[in-house]
Amino acid sequence: MADARHVVVLGGGVVGVASAWFLSRSGCRVTVVERREAAGLETSFANGGLVTPSMSDPWASPEIPGMILKWIGREDSPFLVRVGALPGLASWGLKFLRQCNQADWRRNTRNILRLSTFSHERLHELVRETGVDFESNPRGTLHLFRDPLSMEKTSRTAEMLRAFGVRSRTLDPAGCATLEPALRHQVDRIAGGIHYPDDEAGDAHLFTQRLAAVCASNGVEFRYGETVRRIEADGGKFSAVRTGAGRLAADACLVALGTESAARLRPLGIRLPIYPVKGYSVTFPVGGWNDAPAVPFADDGHKAGIVRIGDRIRVAGTAEFAGRDRTLNPKRIANLRSLFLSLFPDYPERSGGDAWTGLRPMTPDGLPYLGPTPVEGLFLNTGHGHLGWTMSCGSASIVADLIRGREAGIDLTGMTLEGR
Numbered sequence: 001m002a003d004a005r006h007v008v009v010l011g012g013g014v015v016g017v018a019s020a021w022f023l024s025r026s027g028c029r030v031t032v033v034e035r036r037e038a039a040g041l042e043t044s045f046a047n048g049g050l051v052t053p054s055m056s057d058p059w060a061s062p063e064i065p066g067m068i069l070k071w072i073g074r075e076d077s078p079f080l081v082r083v084g085a086l087p088g089l090a091s092w093g094l095k096f097l098r099q100c101n102q103a104d105w106r107r108n109t110r111n112i113l114r115l116s117t118f119s120h121e122r123l124h125e126l127v128r129e130t131g132v133d134f135e136s137n138p139r140g141t142l143h144l145f146r147d148p149l150s151m152e153k154t155s156r157t158a159e160m161l162r163a164f165g166v167r168s169r170t171l172d173p174a175g176c177a178t179l180e181p182a183l184r185h186q187v188d189r190i191a192g193g194i195h196y197p198d199d200e201a202g203d204a205h206l207f208t209q210r211l212a213a214v215c216a217s218n219g220v221e222f223r224y225g226e227t228v229r230r231i232e233a234d235g236g237k238f239s240a241v242r243t244g245a246g247r248l249a250a251d252a253c254l255v256a257l258g259t260e261s262a263a264r265l266r267p268l269g270i271r272l273p274i275y276p277v278k279g280y281s282v283t284f285p286v287g288g289w290n291d292a293p294a295v296p297f298a299d300d301g302h303k304a305g306i307v308r309i310g311d312r313i314r315v316a317g318t319a320e321f322a323g324r325d326r327t328l329n330p331k332r333i334a335n336l337r338s339l340f341l342s343l344f345p346d347y348p349e350r351s352g353g354d355a356w357t358g359l360r361p362m363t364p365d366g367l368p369y370l371g372p373t374p375v376e377g378l379f380l381n382t383g384h385g386h387l388g389w390t391m392s393c394g395s396a397s398i399v400a401d402l403i404r405g406r407e408a409g410i411d412l413t414g415m416t417l418e419g420r
């Protein structure tokens with residue numbers, strides 16, 4: 001596909017817009033089709049904001065099946081499977097459970113980490129080149145533990161990540177408070193933490209919107225408010241996209257539709273196991289809170305993060321298997337709110353905060369699908385699950401290279417359609 005001149009990118013989330021940037025930079029003419037009125041309004045809207053290679057261990061781990069059973073039916077569960085969702089979850093769930101063993105977990109971690117680290121480097125390059133300001137917080141991530149047992153379990157992950165080259169430092173409670181003085185009143189209530197200094201955080205939505213503006217000024221066409229209905233192929237070769245506004249022909253097509261990707265690809269015989277795993281966030285204004293934390297936190301036990309982004313604090317996370325339901329469940333929001341207030345009881349505006357829910361495009365092994373499909377000219381960049389912001393720039397640069405017929409920047413083992 002070295003001569004791909006016009007590429008149509010389906011989806012204007014963080015993954016689609018980053019792809020548009022790398023494609024346009026490599027000389028392609030690019031059209032982005034997005035059903036919403038602007039870029040980044042779906043899952044990329046109010047996520048946790050963490051650019052976090054330190055969370056490269058996939059959800060499919062040896063401990064997860066036991067954890068799901070232990071928490072079954074509990075609204076305060078970090079990992080909640082709704083009974084109504086079970087019929088639609090069977091095939092994906094079996095694939096997920098098959099990955100919940102030590103060997104697959106380790107292999108998947110290594111593959112995710114390779115992509116996440118590469119992606120973080122590409123993000124820095126992109127920012128240097130475009131000047132896009134996404135309210136970056138470069139203070140790393142502090143994984144906090146309330147009890148010694150969970151700290152010990154996670155220390156094993158930290159050790160493995162260290163062996164793979166990820167820097168981290170284990171801290172006792174006093175060390176956590178030295179790193180983040182806002183924790184000084186919590187020293188008796190935490191067991192300690194692990195700080196990953198090379199992580200970063202920032203607003204994925206701001207990044208997506210501002211990068212879309214840069215792309216537009218570089219000639220990328222954005223067709224907002226246009227829904228993709230069908231991808232057309234002729235004799236095994238991509239020919240055009242049918243949208244609500246008509247037929248759009250191009251030399252190549254890149255699918256970056258997040259949780260909608262699988263449905264648009266199925267008629268072409270391409271089956272992707274992508275489940276929409278629901279998560280929530282609540283964003284609090286810092287306002288006049290002088291003691292507000294600056295270091296981003298991760299709470300592995302609650303599958304949540306508490307992240308300072310500019311003059312806001314975002315509490316985000318939890319996983320709910322509930323099909324495509326997007327209702328804002330007040331109990332799940334209350335859980336995030338109390339997670340935040342239990343750590344920072346002196347936050348002055350206790351009742352405020354903007355609640356949001358989004359659907360992660362989750363694959364069983366935690367890795368996205370990148371690159372070619374059996375349909376010539378049709379490419380994938382989708383299924384980034386809980387780390388789509390982290391993996392966006394790397395994935396985008398890889399698929400741009402593949403579409404141009406070039407070598408990808410890293411080994412793609414575990415990230416393509418082949419063998420999965």
Ligand SMILES: Cc1cc2nc3c(=O)[nH]c(=O)nc-3n(C[C@H](O)[C@H](O)[C@H](O)COP(=O)(O)OP(=O)(O)OC[C@H]3O[C@@H](n4cnc5c(N)ncnc54)[C@H](O)[C@@H]3O)c2cc1C
Binds near residue numbers: 045357383387390
């Ligand atoms: C609560 C929560 C917290 C998270 N925290 C983090 C974090 O801290 N760090 C991290 O790295 N990741 C995080 N994630 C994951 C990350 O947000 C996602 O992986 C990422 O946003 C996926 O990006 P995307 O572009 O693939 O999907 P999306 O942002 O959903 O983009 C897909 C786009 O396709 C469009 N679309 C869909 N169907 C059609 C159609 N038929 N026609 C036209 N357009 C269509 C949609 O409107 C949408 O804009 C979190 C997710 C959640 C839910």
